[in-house]
Amino acid sequence: MMVPLPYLMALSGAIFAIGVLGFLTRRNILVMFMSVELMLNAVNLAFIALGSRLGTMDGQVIVFFVMTVAAAEAAVGLAIIISIFRGRETVHADDLTLLRW
């Protein structure tokens, strides 16, 4: 039994929108980081669904790439966040505004 494609796409879009809103609204950069992961996985879901529907392996192949990149990104991102916390003793996005005029 196949789940209909529009359902899958709607789920993917919903997760992506949650990710975007989370990224824009949550002030803790760890949570923002998690929102980025949500967006990535929403895209993964869309790839899988579309790949399965088209009957090709391409979608799954790209998902593996995305997961690899996401893993690397998580490692580097968490390291940066820890480094920031050590220096500034905060992970609040509103306080991290050094790169401005």
Next chain:
Amino acid sequence: MVTTVVNLPSSALALILLFPALGVLFNLFFGARLGRRAVSIVGPGVMFLAFAAATWALVRLFMLPPGDALTFTLWPWIEAGRFHVELALRADTLSGVMIMIVTGVGAFIHLYSVGYMAHDEDFARFFTYMNLFALSMLILVLASNLLMMFVGWEGVGLCSYLLIAFWYTNPQFAYNGRKAFIVNRVGDAGFILGMLTIISVLSRGGVWTLDFPTIQAHVALFTTGTATAACLLLFMGATGKSAQIPLYVWLPDAMVGPTPVSALIHAATMVTAGVYMIARLNFLFMLSPDAMTVVATVGALTAFFAGTIAIVQPDIKKVLAYSTISQLGYMFLGVGSGAFAAGIFHVMTHAFFKGLLFLCAGSVIHAMGGEQDMTKMGALRKHLPITFWTMLIATLAISAVPGFSGYFSKDLILEGAYESGHVWLWGLGVLTAGITGFYMFRLIFMTFFGESRVEPEKLHHLHESPPSMTIPLVVLAIASAIGGWVGLPKGLLWGDAFARFLSPVVGNFRPGVEASTLGLSVVATGVGMLGILLAYVCYIRMPGLPMIVAWRAKSLYQVLLDKYYIDEFYNLIITRPLFFVSNVILNRGIDRFMIDGTVNGIGATVRSGSRLARRSETGNVQHYAFVYVLGVLGVVAYYLYLVRH
């Protein structure tokens, strides 16, 4: 005139230039480090070496057949299409005379400077400039083409400026230097235009160079009109460099420079460049009787007016400065009358006696501790015996006392003026001869005779100058006394050997009116002696007389003392309007208001705009992300729109 000119290569010409050039480099780079002794050996030394090389070149010229010249080609200089100019030296008899004057008189003035400038801090700088001047002047007289002559012409102008403003810490001196430079620039503009006229006329005839022999060979390309234009423009350059009406105003102010500079540059050599240039281009000037008349008239008028100013000046150097302008006027009267050899002859004798007069004046000033006012001198005869006797000889020479050098050259000029038909100009010249005798002996009497008016504290400082200064005085005194004997009147002993020597270059004088040489000479000499006698009466026999005359003719006296208000006139019609235009319109109006306003306005607008725009950069990553999301939504919306329509 000259059919075939043979040019013999000669490295002597290069040596003449090489020595002063080495002197410049040495004094410039090592002079200050190696000290006074080294500079005082090298500075005059290179000039004496150049003098030796010049003598060698002259001896070679003597041995050549008349009309031949020595040349030395350095390298091609300008190759622009068919236009071709070489950097080349050329010495014919005219250049030969000039290099002897420049190196000979120059060497002794350099020697004199060693004594005169002994206490100056910038000893090395002084000799750098002096050697550079000698180099430029030698380039001017040895140039084989008009363009290279112009290089020397500008070079001497530069050195003149540098040396007038030598004591540049005095603002007035620096101003006078700039004045000389700018007035000369006006004349030089004429020189350039004259040169361009010559190029345009020649190139239309297919001749694309500026070599003097080539110009001479193709002089037929000139019409009377183009020749007149070229000559008048070039003469404008000459009025600047040689201090003639209307551009003479810089020379009296140039006297603030060190006195050896006045002797070398502003009496003996540079100021005669205009005369040399006209003699060099005599073939061109001969084509234009109008231009010749202008030259002669300007010369005679300058001689007369400058002479009248010299009568009342109290400053010893100012008297000599106006005397120089007056004598230069004589030279232009000579060349303007077609008596080119006489003009150059006067250049030579004038270099001797006027150089000497300045050096003597320098010796007096040196002894007086810098005092130049003759009313504070008097009875210096016993204190400065060598200076007195040499200056007396120079004065006899400039006053054209028979037997002394100035007599022969001035006589030839006046004879030329009369015989070429300029009887009025001749009369003016004769009158000037009387004025010359008067003001020169006034100078002698006021300085060396009468009662001492020296300030008491200066009296015991009075001393004769050191040998390095008196030796040049004696040498130049000998030259002033006998230097004129190379150009005796026709029929006497060897006759006018000087004119014969120059005739292959400048041609022979062709008189239009016959006159008795002896008669003319007697008239001119008589007027000159009358002037001397008048000076004797005024300043020895009746010392109160000048005061009475000055008081009776008060307004005339004041006009003469204030130099006919020419400086004031130029200030009124040129300097002030120029300053007004420069300052009010160009500086404040255009530069500061328009250009600066535009530039600053643009800057200020960008600044204030940026100040607002940079508020958008908050540094908060979520703000940036929000804008990014909006952008993505925009792009998506656009594509959806495209899909729908």
